[in-house]
Every structure is written in C-alpha cells, then in structure tokens.
Amino acid sequence: MAVEHIHMVKHILVGNDQIADINRERFNTDRVFTINVMASPGSGKTSIISKTIEALHDKMTIGVIEGDIEGSIDTNTVLAAGANDAVQINTGGNCHLEANMIQKALENIDLAQLDMLFVENVGNLICPTHWDLGQHLRVCILSTPEGHDKPIKYPQMFSVCEVILLNKIDLIEWVDFDLDLFYQTIAALNPTALVFEISCRTGKGLPIWVDWLYARKHALFEA
Amino acid sequence: MAVEHIHMVKHILVGNDQIADINRERFNTDRVFTINVMASPGSGKTSIISKTIEALHDKMTIGVIEGDIEGSIDTNTVLAAGANDAVQINTGGNCHLEANMIQKALENIDLAQLDMLFVENVGNLICPTHWDLGQHLRVCILSTPEGHDKPIKYPQMFSVCEVILLNKIDLIEWVDFDLDLFYQTIAALNPTALVFEISCRTGKGLPIWVDWLYARKHALFEA
Numbered sequence: 001m002a003v004e005h006i007h008m009v010k011h012i013l014v015g016n017d018q019i020a021d022i023n024r025e026r027f028n029t030d031r032v033f034t035i036n037v038m039a040s041p042g043s044g045k046t047s048i049i050s051k052t053i054e055a056l057h058d059k060m061t062i063g064v065i066e067g068d069i070e071g072s073i074d075t076n077t078v079l080a081a082g083a084n085d086a087v088q089i090n091t092g093g094n095c096h097l098e099a100n101m102i103q104k105a106l107e108n109i110d111l112a113q114l115d116m117l118f119v120e121n122v123g124n125l126i127c128p129t130h131w132d133l134g135q136h137l138r139v140c141i142l143s144t145p146e147g148h149d150k151p152i153k154y155p156q157m158f159s160v161c162e163v164i165l166l167n168k169i170d171l172i173e174w175v176d177f178d179l180d181l182f183y184q185t186i187a188a189l190n191p192t193a194l195v196f197e198i199s200c201r202t203g204k205g206l207p208i209w210v211d212w213l214y215a216r217k218h219a220l221f222e223a
Numbered sequence: 224m225a226v227e228h229i230h231m232v233k234h235i236l237v238g239n240d241q242i243a244d245i246n247r248e249r250f251n252t253d254r255v256f257t258i259n260v261m262a263s264p265g266s267g268k269t270s271i272i273s274k275t276i277e278a279l280h281d282k283m284t285i286g287v288i289e290g291d292i293e294g295s296i297d298t299n300t301v302l303a304a305g306a307n308d309a310v311q312i313n314t315g316g317n318c319h320l321e322a323n324m325i326q327k328a329l330e331n332i333d334l335a336q337l338d339m340l341f342v343e344n345v346g347n348l349i350c351p352t353h354w355d356l357g358q359h360l361r362v363c364i365l366s367t368p369e370g371h372d373k374p375i376k377y378p379q380m381f382s383v384c385e386v387i388l389l390n391k392i393d394l395i396e397w398v399d400f401d402l403d404l405f406y407q408t409i410a411a412l413n414p415t416a417l418v419f420e421i422s423c424r425t426g427k428g429l430p431i432w433v434d435w436l437y438a439r440k441h442a443l444f445e446a
Contacts, residue, residue, distance in 0.1 A: 040263045040264045040265060040346070040369075041263045041369055041376065042263060042366075042368065068376055069349065069376060070376075071376060122349070123349075123376070123377070124347060124348075125264050125346065125347075126292065126316070127318050143265075143368060145366060145369075145391060145394065146263075146265025146266075149296065150264050150265055152294060152296065153292060153293075153296070153346070156292075156316070168368060168398075170397075171394065171397055171398070174397055175368075176424075
C-alpha cells in the first residue's frame with residue numbers, strides 16, 4: 001500500500017512542478033517577487049507577513065495568498081496590515097498548498113499591479129517542502145518555544161529554505177532554547193541559509209529582515 | 224489529479240482502519256491502555272509523555288512508540304524518564320503514523336508486559352487525524368505560544384480528540400493567548416472534550432492530568 005501511495009504522489013509531483021514553472025514564468029513576466037512562507041501552526045507566519053507589509057507598503061504594492069484548511073481570518077489580518085490584495089485558499093483538509101491551487105488563486109489577482117506576493121502555506125513543517133509553488137524564495141519560520149531541536153527533527157524544511165526566521169526571540173529567556181545548538185544544526189544542514197532573529201511582539205530584528213527582503217527583490221528584477 | 228489522489232487515499236484509509244482494529248484487539252487482549260498523542264512540532268509531546276511516565280512508572284509498566292521523520296532523540300528521552308520499553312518509528316518523510324507502522328512496531332514490543340502504551344505521533348496538526356492507529360484515547364496538545372486561534376484553524380484535530388492538553392500555561396502572560404476565546408472555540412467544536420491546563424516546566428496541572436489518566440485506564444479494563 002505504501003509503495004502504491006508513493007508512486008501516485010511522485011506522479012502528482014511531476015505534474016505539480018510543471019504548473020509551478022508556469023506560475024514562476026507569470027511572476028517573472030510581471031516582476032512580482034514571490035515568497036513561500038512555511039512553518040508549524042502558531043510560529044507566527046501571519047504576524048511576520050503583516051509586520052513586513054506594514055514596513056514596506058509605502059514603497060511597494062504587496063499581495064498575499066493565504067492557505068488554510070478552512071476560514072479566512074488571516075486574509076482579513078493581512079488586508080488590515082496594508083496588503084493591496086489578498087486571496088484565501090481553503091484546502092479543505094489538505095495539509096499543504098500545491099502549484100495548481102496557486103494557479104487557480106492567480107485568476108483573482110492582478111499580478112501587473114503587484115511588486116511582491118507572499119504565499120502563506122498551511123501550518124505544517126513537513127509536506128509543504130515537497131511542493132514547488134513557483135516562488136522565488138522559500139522562508140521557514142521557527143519560533144523559540146518550539147525548541148532548538150526542530151531542525152534536527154524536520155531536516156528537509158530547514159534544508160530547502162534560503163531564509164530561516166527565528167521568531168519570538170523575546171521569549172528565549174523563558175523557554176529552553178539553545179541558540180548555539182540551533183546554529184550548529186543549521187550550519188550542518190544548510191550552510192548557506194540566512195537566519196534572522198526577530199520578534200513580532202517587540203519589533204526586534206524586523207528592520208534588518210525587511211531591508212534584506214527589499215534589497216533581494218531589487219537584486220532579482222532590477223539588476 | 225487531486226481527485227485521483229483522494230481516491231487513492233480513501234482506498235488506503237479503509238485498509239488502515241482494518242489494521243487499526245487488529246491493533247486495538249491486541250491492546251484489548253493484553254489490557255494495554257493505548258494513547259495516541261498528537262500536536263504541532265514543539266508543543267511538548269515528548270515532555271508531557273516523559274513527565275507522565277515519571278509520575279506513573281512506580282505504579283505501572285509503560286511503553287512508548289515514537290514516531291519521527293528521522294532520528295531517535297525522543298526514544299532516549301522517554302527511556303531516561305522511566306519507560307519500560309520504547310520503539311522508534313522513522314517515517315522517512317511521511318507526515319503521520321499509520322496503523323501498519325504500529326503493527327510493525329508491535330513486533331518489537333511485548334504487550335503482555337505493559338499496562339500503558341503511548342504513541343507519539345509525528346508533529347503535525349492535520350494528517351494524523353485521518354489515521355486510526357487502534358488507540359483507546361486520542362490526546363491533542365496545544366501550547367500557549369501557538370495561539371488561541373489554532374482550534375479554529377485546525378478544527379478536525381480539536382474535534383476528534385477526547386482530551387486537549389493546554390501546555391506551557393506558564394507562558395500565558397508573555398504571549399497573546401485569549402483563554403476565554405479558546406474555551407469558547409472548544410465548547411463549540413468539541414463540547415465533551417476534557418481540557419487540562421498544564422506546564423511541563425513548572426509542573427502545574429500535571430498531577431490532575433496524571434490522576435485522570437490513571438483512573439481512565441482502570442475504568443477501561445478493571446470495571
């Protein structure tokens with residue numbers, strides 16, 4: 001049974017990657033820098049996207065695709081933060097976003113009007129890693145209360161992302177998070193990863209992350 | 224593609240439920256109270272299982288099946304806490320445990336020697352809900368830093384579990400967790416759920432949970 005399942009998933013992944021490439025071509029044509037944000041439930045995906053939009057929405061137009069099992073709370077949150085456009089995908093039980101869901105969401109987004117697009121994946125440290133959505137950048141969030149051992153336990157997520165945001169850094173004194181061990185693990189798993197220590201609650205580290213993201217968008221399309 | 228995938232998953236789920244029933248029969252024969260523990264990564268599954276074992280291992284023999292993508296850190300942790308037996312399942316990328324994985328793990332466990340068996344599922348709030356393992360009790364852990372909105376966003380998990388452990392209650396002052404809203408959501412989703420507020424760090428609430436679990440085991444097999 002497991003083998004049949006794996007064959008089917010592989011077949012679907014090939015189809016997924018083709019649609020992801022089509023999505024990426026559309027993002028490139030309209031010069032929309034697209035970021036796939038992945039993390040566990042409750043790590044702070046929506047908060048970080050909202051804070052980043054607040055910091056950048058005077059300089060650029062930003063859209064968000066929100067992936068959730070159900071509900072549309074997050075769409076309202078990012079619109080309140082200043083997003084120029086937001087579309088909700090309800091996966092109906094699916095534990096990750098797939099490229100065809102993004103393709104479908106793009107029917108309701110005018111890419112020509114956007115500079116940047118966040119895709120907030122479903123809260124899950126495992127399955128979203130397998131599904132290319134056509135993004136330019138994959139960002140993984142880890143919050144300090146989750147523990148420094150998460151990269152060891154979920155190595156694929158922390159290997160494939162170019163950026164790791166270590167959120168809730170303000171709580172580090174109250175939880176057993178070994179920062180040295182965390183950096184050692186990341187250095188072994190993903191030596192080129194950029195790590196930003198941030199707190200959405202206190203604002204610590206957010207300007208550095210925001211400036212880097214802004215520069216990265218320009219490096220990609222204006223160089 | 225999505226439809227094919229769903230058909231395949233349904234087919235597998237039927238097979239899964241049959242194996243789960245076989246597992247449950249084995250647990251009943253040997254009177255082993257079996258608990259499927261599910262949660263996001265970093266909610267405190269291993270810590271809670273360890274603390275529960277520490278509190279109960281003088282009164283009963285306890286085994287643990289640890290489900291992880293890879294690694295065996297947690298198996299060592301629960302053995303150090305006093306578990307009489309522990310078996311590691313590495314799912315190799317699979318985001319949840321399935322009944323056949325438990326069946327396989329039972330080849331290495333002498334159920335006749337156990338009173339209680341914890342199954343620590345893979346850290347994931349979504350997929351594990353679909354897969355019956357043959358357990359008697361499903362427990363979901365939510366930690367306060369994850370936020371009070373998680374039951375709204377991941378309703379199936381919080382609907383199917385008989386017990387919800389609200390962990391890291393000691394951090395509630397430092398995070399934006401609305402306890403009233405949390406209880407309102409649970410009351411709507413799962414009115415018969417038992418909620419225990421606990422902290423593995425301070426020990427708060429653990430004795431009440433442990434006493435309840437002990438009584439529940441006796442009610443099941445000694446009545």
